[in-house]
Amino acid sequence: MKMKMFSITTFVACVIMATAAKAQTIPAYPPLNGGQSVTHPASYYVPAKTPWLGVNKNTRLWTVNAWEDPKTGAHGSMTRFDYGFVSPLHTHKHDYYGVVIKGVMENYQVGVKPLKMGPGGYWYQRGKQAHTTACVSKGGCLVFLVQASAFDAQIPPVEE
Numbered sequence: 001m002k003m004k005m006f007s008i009t010t011f012v013a014c015v016i017m018a019t020a021a022k023a024q025t026i027p028a029y030p031p032l033n034g035g036q037s038v039t040h041p042a043s044y045y046v047p048a049k050t051p052w053l054g055v056n057k058n059t060r061l062w063t064v065n066a067w068e069d070p071k072t073g074a075h076g077s078m079t080r081f082d083y084g085f086v087s088p089l090h091t092h093k094h095d096y097y098g099v100v101i102k103g104v105m106e107n108y109q110v111g112v113k114p115l116k117m118g119p120g121g122y123w124y125q126r127g128k129q130a131h132t133t134a135c136v137s138k139g140g141c142l143v144f145l146v147q148a149s150a151f152d153a154q155i156p157p158v159e160e
Helices: 002-023
Strands: 048-053 060-067 075-081 096-102 105-109 122-125 131-135 141-147
Touching (some): 075 131
Antiparallel strands (some): 060 075
């Protein structure tokens, strides 16, 4: 068990370092707070209702900005998914990255068997690639999303 936790921790650390290395080439990456460091407890982030509904219209996404604004450009956000949320098949204009903080998520392309990702799970979603995102945890899911552009979704999907 300790070896498995060490492997997961090592993987997440590598992902963070690789993302940080990529982020250095994009001037709009965090912290974007006048060069000041920022530290907030989890209670600081209270997700608000969004217009994004799942296939089951009783499920939705909730989000709160961690840095910058997803409506206007590069951003990081804490996004909560209701239990049972399954997105319609969709695309985004630009790539994004997700790290599961709480719950079990799935993010998969057409014809690909979904992989369950628990806390520490990571995915990279290429822009303009049709996919489905789902929360399969009874307690809902919390994910940290990072995107170098404004958040968008095309339903039906628009692929290259």
